[in-house]
Amino acid sequence: MTTSSSLMGFVHRRRRGAELFLLVLALAVGVGGYAAVGVGVEGKVPADIIGYGGWLAALIVAAHIVIRLVAPYADPVLLPLVATLNGLGLAVIHRIDLGYAARGRETSFAQQQLTWMTLGVLLFIGALVILRDHRVLARFTYTIGFGAIALLVLPILPVVGRTINGARIWINIGPFSFQPGEVAKVMLVVAFAGYLVLHRDALALAGKRVLFVDLPRGRDLGPILAMWLVSLGILVFQRDLGSSLLFFGLFLVMLYVATERPGWIVVGGTLFLGGALAAWKTLGHVQDRVDIWLHPFEYYRNAQPPFSDQIVEAQFGLGWGGLIGRGFGEGDPTRVTYAESDFIMAAIGEELGLTAVIAVLLCYGLIVERALRVALISRDSFGKLMATGLASIFAVQVFVVIGGVTRLIPLTGLTTPFLSYGGSSLVANWVIIALLLRISDQARRPVPDLSVDEEESDDESTQVIKL
Amino acid sequence: MNRPIRTVSLFCLALFLALMINATYLQFWRAGALDDDPRNQRVQQASYSSERGAILVGRTPVAESVPSDDRYEFQRRYPAPLMYAPLTGYFTFGNATGLESAQNSVLSGEDPRFFVRNLVDLVSNEQQNGGSVELTINAKAQRAAFEGLSALGDGVEGSVVALEPSTGKVLAMVSLPTFDPNDLASHDFGAVDDTYADLLDDPGDPLLNRAVQTRIAPGSTFKLVTAAAALESGKYDSADSLVPGGATFQLPQTSGDSGVVDNEGRACGTDEITFRQAMEQSCNTTFAQLAIEVGAEKMLEQAEKFGFNADYLEDLPGQARSVYPSQVNPPQLGQTGFGQFEVQATPLQMAMVAASIANDGVVMRPYVVSEVQSPDYDAETADPEELSEAVDPQAADVLTELMVSTVDDGTASPAAIPNVAVAGKTGTAQRGVPGEPPYAWFVSFAPATDSQVAVAVMIEEAPGQEIAGGRLGGPIAKAVMEAIIS
Numbered sequence: 001m002t003t004s005s006s007l008m009g010f011v012h013r014r015r016r017g018a019e020l021f022l023l024v025l026a027l028a029v030g031v032g033g034y035a036a037v038g039v040g041v042e043g044k045v046p047a048d049i050i051g052y053g054g055w056l057a058a059l060i061v062a063a064h065i066v067i068r069l070v071a072p073y074a075d076p077v078l079l080p081l082v083a084t085l086n087g088l089g090l091a092v093i094h095r096i097d098l099g100y101a102a103r104g105r106e107t108s109f110a111q112q113q114l115t116w117m118t119l120g121v122l123l124f125i126g127a128l129v130i131l132r133d134h135r136v137l138a139r140f141t142y143t144i145g146f147g148a149i150a151l152l153v154l155p156i157l158p159v160v161g162r163t164i165n166g167a168r169i170w171i172n173i174g175p176f177s178f179q180p181g182e183v184a185k186v187m188l189v190v191a192f193a194g195y196l197v198l199h200r201d202a203l204a205l206a207g208k209r210v211l212f213v214d215l216p217r218g219r220d221l222g223p224i225l226a227m228w229l230v231s232l233g234i235l236v237f238q239r240d241l242g243s244s245l246l247f248f249g250l251f252l253v254m255l256y257v258a259t260e261r262p263g264w265i266v267v268g269g270t271l272f273l274g275g276a277l278a279a280w281k282t283l284g285h286v287q288d289r290v291d292i293w294l295h296p297f298e299y300y301r302n303a304q305p306p307f308s309d310q311i312v313e314a315q316f317g318l319g320w321g322g323l324i325g326r327g328f329g330e331g332d333p334t335r336v337t338y339a340e341s342d343f344i345m346a347a348i349g350e351e352l353g354l355t356a357v358i359a360v361l362l363c364y365g366l367i368v369e370r371a372l373r374v375a376l377i378s379r380d381s382f383g384k385l386m387a388t389g390l391a392s393i394f395a396v397q398v399f400v401v402i403g404g405v406t407r408l409i410p411l412t413g414l415t416t417p418f419l420s421y422g423g424s425s426l427v428a429n430w431v432i433i434a435l436l437l438r439i440s441d442q443a444r445r446p447v448p449d450l451s452v453d454e455e456e457s458d459d460e461s462t463q464v465i466k467l
Numbered sequence: 468m469n470r471p472i473r474t475v476s477l478f479c480l481a482l483f484l485a486l487m488i489n490a491t492y493l494q495f496w497r498a499g500a501l502d503d504d505p506r507n508q509r510v511q512q513a514s515y516s517s518e519r520g521a522i523l524v525g526r527t528p529v530a531e532s533v534p535s536d537d538r539y540e541f542q543r544r545y546p547a548p549l550m551y552a553p554l555t556g557y558f559t560f561g562n563a564t565g566l567e568s569a570q571n572s573v574l575s576g577e578d579p580r581f582f583v584r585n586l587v588d589l590v591s592n593e594q595q596n597g598g599s600v601e602l603t604i605n606a607k608a609q610r611a612a613f614e615g616l617s618a619l620g621d622g623v624e625g626s627v628v629a630l631e632p633s634t635g636k637v638l639a640m641v642s643l644p645t646f647d648p649n650d651l652a653s654h655d656f657g658a659v660d661d662t663y664a665d666l667l668d669d670p671g672d673p674l675l676n677r678a679v680q681t682r683i684a685p686g687s688t689f690k691l692v693t694a695a696a697a698l699e700s701g702k703y704d705s706a707d708s709l710v711p712g713g714a715t716f717q718l719p720q721t722s723g724d725s726g727v728v729d730n731e732g733r734a735c736g737t738d739e740i741t742f743r744q745a746m747e748q749s750c751n752t753t754f755a756q757l758a759i760e761v762g763a764e765k766m767l768e769q770a771e772k773f774g775f776n777a778d779y780l781e782d783l784p785g786q787a788r789s790v791y792p793s794q795v796n797p798p799q800l801g802q803t804g805f806g807q808f809e810v811q812a813t814p815l816q817m818a819m820v821a822a823s824i825a826n827d828g829v830v831m832r833p834y835v836v837s838e839v840q841s842p843d844y845d846a847e848t849a850d851p852e853e854l855s856e857a858v859d860p861q862a863a864d865v866l867t868e869l870m871v872s873t874v875d876d877g878t879a880s881p882a883a884i885p886n887v888a889v890a891g892k893t894g895t896a897q898r899g900v901p902g903e904p905p906y907a908w909f910v911s912f913a914p915a916t917d918s919q920v921a922v923a924v925m926i927e928e929a930p931g932q933e934i935a936g937g938r939l940g941g942p943i944a945k946a947v948m949e950a951i952i953s
Contacts, residue, residue, distance in 0.1 A: 102538050257471040300506060312506075318494050319501030320509045332509050354494040358487055365483040372476045376469055384468050388475060395479040399486060408489040 012444035015076040016068050022080030023060055030056050030087020037095040040328030040351075055114065056087060059121045066125045070132070071441035078370050078440070081363050082418055082433050086117055086426075088360070089419035092340075092347055099334035109340045109421045116423035120430030127434035134438045138382045141194025148187035151180035152230070156237055167413055168238045179424035181234075181243050182415075185250070186428055186435070189389035192251055195223070196258035197382045204259040215263040224264070227251045228271045235279055241286065242404075242412035246396050248272060253392040254385055257375075293410035310337050314346035314405055318357075325353025340421040342413055345405045360419070364398045367391075374440040379447075383439040390432050511561050516540045520574045520597030520842070522555055522566055524604045530555045530567065532597070535654065543567075543652040549645045550613045553676035554602065554783070554835065557648035559659055565676070566600065566835070569784050573598045573839050581841050601838040603636035605629075607950040608920070612641040615943035616924075625907075625926035626677035626814040629947050632822040632912060632921050634851035635831030639922075639947055640815075642677040644669070671928075679786045682811040683927065686896025688908045689806025690754045691820055691866060694746065696769035697757045698862040703742060706868045711760075712740035716752040718798035719759065726798060728755045728805075733878075746869040747877030749893065751805045758804025763795050766803060770810075772857040773820050774830060779854055780815065782835040789816035806896060818923035820857075821910040824870070825890070825918035828863035830854040871915050879911065881941025884949060888915035891944065895935055904928075909940025913948040920951040 031053040038046035046052070060083050067074055094110035101107070131137070137144070155161040160171040170177050196203070207217035231248040234240055252268035279286045288306040292299055296315065299308035313336045321331065333339045333347035340347075349357045371391030378384045397414055404411035415425040502510050516539045522530040529551040535542035543558045545551065556565020563571060572578040576597040612627035619625070622644075629639035650662045666674050675681060697703050703710065712735045716728040728751045735750035745753035758766055770791035771777065780786040792799070792809040802808035812820075815833060823830040832852040840846045858866065870890030873879040879891035894908030907929070912921035924940035932939060 253475055257468055257475060260468065260471050297504075297506075315493065316501055316504070316507045316509055318490075319498035320507075322494055322498050332512060335508065349490070349494060354490060357490045357494065361483055361487055361490070365480075368479050368483075369476070372472060372479070375472050381468060384472065388468075388472055391479070392475065395482055399482040402486050403489070406486070406489050406493055408485060 011446045012073055014072050016064075016072065019067070019076035019079060020064060022077065023064055023083055026080045026083035026087060027053075027057055027060060029084050030090060033088055033091030034094060037091050037098070037328045040330065041095060041098045042329075052114075055118075056090070059118060063121055063124060066128055067437060070128050071437050073444040074437040074441040075370050075374060075444070078367060078433055078436060081367050081370070082430070085360065085363055085418035088348075089344065089416075089421075090114060090117070092344055092351075092419070093421050095328055095351070096333060096340045096344075096347060098329075099332070099339075103334060107340075112423070113421050113426065116426045117430075119423070120427040123427055124430040124434040127431055128438060131435075131438055134386060134435060134442060135380060135382055137190050137386075138194045138197065141191055141198075144187045145191030145195070148184040148191055149230075151184040151187070152234065154180050167240045169240050169243065176423075179422070181238075181240070182422075182424040182428040185243075185246065185393055186390075186432055188247060189250065189254075189386060189393065192254045193382050193385035193389055196254055196385055199223075200258040200381075203255065203264075204261055207263075213263050213266055214261060216259075216261065216267060221267070224251070224255065224268060224271065228275060232275055232279070235275075235286075236283070239285055240413065241289065241410075242397075242400055242414035245400055245412060246393065246414065248275075249396045250389055250392050254389045257388045258381075258385055289410045289412070293407060296407065310343065311405075311407060311411055313337075314343055315407060317346050317350035318406065321350040321353045323354050325349070325351050325356060327351060341415060342401060342420065343405055344416050344419045344421070345402050348419075349406075361398075361402070364394060364417070368395045368398075370440075371436050374436055374443055378439055378443040380442075383442060387436060387439050390436055393432065512539075514575050515560050517575060518596045519543065519558070520576065520599035520840075522570070522574070523599055523601045524551070524606050524609070525601075527606065529602075530558070530648075537654055539654055542654065543648075545648045545652070548647040548649050550609060550641070551604075552645045552648050553642040553678060554604070554640055555648060557646075557651040559651050559653075560656060564674070565783060566602075569782060570600045570836065570839075573600055576842065578839075580839070580847065596842040598839060598841045600836055601840065602835055603631070603638065603837040604640065604835070605638040605951060608639040608947050609641065611946040611950040612639040612922075612943065615946045616641055616643050616926075619926065619929045619939060620931055622671070622928060622930040623926065624671055624677070624928040625924070626681065627922065627924050627943060627947060628678045628814045628818040629920055629922045629951070630818045630822040630831075630833060632825035632918050633831070635822070635833045635854075636837065636851070637815075637833055637835045638920060638951060640676075640678045640835070642675065644671040644673040646673040676783070676785070677925070677927070678814045679780055679783055680813070681925075681927070682787045682789055682813045682816075683906050683925070684810060684896040684898070685806040685812040685817055686894035686906065686908050687749045687751075687805055688817050688820070688892050688894035688910045688923075689810055689812065690746065690749065690804070691824065691870070691892055691910070692770055692773055693754045693758050693761070693766070693804045694742070694866060694869060695773075695824075695858045695862060696761045696766050698865055699769060699858055700761050700765060702760070704861070704865070706741065706743040706746075706865055706872065708742050709739040710742050710745050710753050711756040712736035712738060712745065712750060713752045716755055716801070718755065718801045720796065721798050728752050728801065742865075743869060743872050746892070747873050749805075749873075749878050754804040755801035756804070759797060759801050763800050766800065767791055767793055769857070772830070772855050773823060774816055774854065775812070779832050780834075781832070786815070787813055789813050806894065807899075814923045814925040816923075817908065817910050817925070818921055821890075821892075821912045821923060822921035823857045824863050824866045825912040825915075825921050826863075827860040828856055828858035830857050867915050870911070874911070879909070879941060881938060882909065882911045882945045882948070884913060884945060884952070887913055887948075887952060889913040889945075889948065890915045890918075891941070893935075893940065904934045907934045907939045909944050911941075911944045911948065913952060920948050922947045 035045050093113050097107050097110050154171050155168050162170040162172050164170050169179050169181050203220050207215045231244045235244040255264045292308040296308040296311045300312040328351050331350040333350050336343045336346045368391045371387055375384045375387035401414040401416050403409040415422045417429045518541050519532045521528040530545050532541040533544050556567045558567040574597045608629050627641040653659050718726045730750050733748040735748055775789045775791040789812040799808045803810050832854050838846050838848045867890050871888050874883050874889045874891040878893045882889050882891045891911030896906040907926040909924040912918045922944040924943045926939050
């Protein structure tokens with residue numbers, strides 16, 4: 001056997017048993033967290049712990065079984081990581097519900113989040129079952145791209161669009177409100193991947209060489225300029241700094257990966273700095289964000305805007321939490337406004353401490369690492385680009401929101417994936433994981449075109465391989 | 468495409484490392500500074516919600532934390548609020564006064580002396596409890612003082628302080644008008660704000676601890692200091708020494724009625740009288756002349772040996788310094804001899820004067836906290852501390868003899884206790900405002916030898932009563948002394 005054939009003959013293990021074991025641990029975090037909240041805040045294990053735990057377990061086991069059936073070679077670590085974060089998020093949101101109740105505000109965020117999680121898992125299952133090969137998506141590149149743009153424009157429209165906290169990123173459909181941007185970001189990844197796979201050769205052509213870097217040709221700048229304008233549009237018309245940053249960063253990373261040209265990073269970086277500087281100069285709300293980031297304590301308890309109470313309370317809370325946290329019920333996370341959504345990391349840091357913050361960051365880091373690993377081993381360019389894009393979404397989003405909450409960078413409104421309360425984001429993120437698992441299943445399953453029965457190992461012999 | 472993907476991986480790694488380093492910086496290195504920010508409500512709320520230690524008189528709490536079923540978990544309660552409010556102060560969200568403030572580190576359990584135990588609590592995840600503070604107060608004396616002063620009627624403004632002469636222990640400390648700290652410790656913050664505003668507007672200043680925060684002219688009780696200076700000068704050595712007397716005395720460098728000192732009709736002889744008679748009859752003419760004889764420098768020195776112009780009370784916040792003026796001309800010096808002009812004293816200061824005479828001339832540092840107990844009942848007892856020697860023992864004996872005579876045969880007779888030698892001195896001080904009633908003072912100690920208690924009574928206002936130190940203050944001092952002696 002030659003070297004290349006031995007390489008081609010390498011078969012990934014399915015590791016579904018490992019996944020199940022990790023899922024049990026993830027479930028222990030979710031259900032244990034829920035119980036700990038009850039004990040810490042109310043002094044007793046919640047009465048509905050069986051029903052809650054059963055529901056959570058059922059969702060996770062359902063997801064696991066579907067993976068066993070339709071994506072048996074998929075990465076075994078992603079689902080447990082996501083289940084851990086989602087379960088921890090539910091427990092903390094429940095904790096914050098109880099915190100609001102103590103202040104006389106009735107909320108049922110945890111209940112709603114569990115409903116959204118159910119919908120998310122159903123869509124996750126649906127995506128895995130219906131989409132047997134991710135390359136099918138490449139056929140709909142432009143349809144999906146226009147769909148994403150339409151979704152982004154929706155909130156600006158008069159009837160359905162709604163402004164919440166200064167950002168016009170919501171739409172109302174009947175009793176539900178929804179952030180179309182969360183779905184748009186998944187669709188954009190697919191559209192970018194499809195577009196870049198087709199045009200990457202042209203985009204990779206070198207232009208002028210400046211300081212060891214080949215800059216792209218001027219005539220190829222169209223797409224990146226278009227994306228830059230879309231991002232600026234989101235910033236100006238929707239006042240959504242976070243999404244603007246996320247979309248542009250996403251496109252830049254995918255462009256760089258597709259063309260292998262660092263020159264695009266230079267061009268994109270310049271455009272980003274230019275846009276950021278222009279936004280800072282001209283847009284009042286961007287200036288306020290930066291001022292509050294630099295001097296939050298000067299704006300604390302201001303009589304008039306800008307206010308920095310949210311970020312300062314988060315700082316106090318995180319400091320108060322210290323290394324091991326105050327424990328559930330011993331902190332005061334509801335002092336931070338939107339502790340259940342954008343600022344959930346502040347609540348985690350306050351009551352569970354630096355330990356939990358680092359643990360959560362490691363979970364996100366592992367998700368990104370697993371997703372990039374999928375990109376590395378994927379056999380087709382479209383899959384590679386999609387996986388890179390989806391990994392970048394997590395990396396950039398986590399950096400932007402947690403960096404904002406911990407005052408590493410100016411605050412921008414984005415949800416913390418899987419932890420934050422918010423249906424649109426949770427559902428979209430579950431779909432992202434389904435897509436990643438699908439690409440990973442394709443990448444890890446044995447190469448199908450070795451139709452000759454050479455010496456298949458016995459445990460693989462009964463496996464029906466889908467083409 | 469794998470090379471750029473690896474680059475992207477490294478970039479993502481950098482992002483996550485930055486987040487982790489920043490979180491560690493924030494939650495570990497900067498946490499202390501954030502906790503110390505005075506605007507940090509979490510820290511204040513935690514201290515407000517923790518189980519604070521009790522303030523004890525004997526074994527009975529006068530301030531304690533009891534469980535409450537609201538979000539603050541514990542409610543501060545003051546079982547004898549009016550009587551002890553000047554001592555305990557109050558404890559409310561973000562604010563505390565009196566012992567609640569001065570002993571906060573012990574009561575909250577943050578005192579460095581509890582460090583090891585707090586470490587154990589942290590590891591075992593138990594909530595930190597406060598230590599308790601035991602006071603030197605004698606409950607019976609405190610009650611006698613409070614009831615005696617209250618009996619003068621509505622609107623009385625005054626204070627009683629009792630000390631143990633040999634140690635400086637504060638046995639009683641009462642100030643009227645007083646307030647109910649329970650109203651200020653309530654978790655209904657709106658009501659607390661209203662109550663607080665009312666208390667601030669009250670012309671009687673109920674939030675003031677008159678025992679240590681009000682200084683007024685001590686009047687004739689200051690004659691003890693003048694007498695001490697005269698004895699220390701060596702010119703006089705017994706109660707029967709002859710001192711200058713006279714019905715009137717024209718202050719030096721003055722002419723006319725405004726410079727004339729008289730004795731309001733008391734018998735003060737003509738030219739020379741005994742020291743005993745001068746003290747018994749509280750002769751202004753005598754003490755004005757004695758002060759001038761001794762000189763401004765020696766008078767200042769003597770007053771400062773008793774504690775004037777100094778801070779000495781460490782257990783309670785806000786002690787006012789009693790004043791003996793450092794710059795006086797001869798007529799002013801004469802007036803200071805009987806506690807007028809700019810001489811001002813707190814009730815605690817005058818109690819210290821009496822106590823040091825009772826303690827062979829040695830001034831002890833007054834203190835209120837006798838013992839600090841950790842939540843595990845490890846106790847640390849406060850030790851008495853000598854501040855200074857105001858007079859030598861012989862002079863102290865002479866002063867005692869003078870004061871005993873003043874009770875037996877003179878103006879201080881209302882404080883006499885059957886079968887006990889009581890030493891005392893009255894005072895009725897002019898405010899310096901024509902038409903306004905004077906202040907009443909009374910200082911005493913008993914028994915005259917081996918005395919167990921020294922008392923100072925001060926009455927600023929007693930509506931409907933004719934102000935006179937002996938008649939108003941004497942019976943109160945007597946009741947307090949009896950509470951200790953019996």
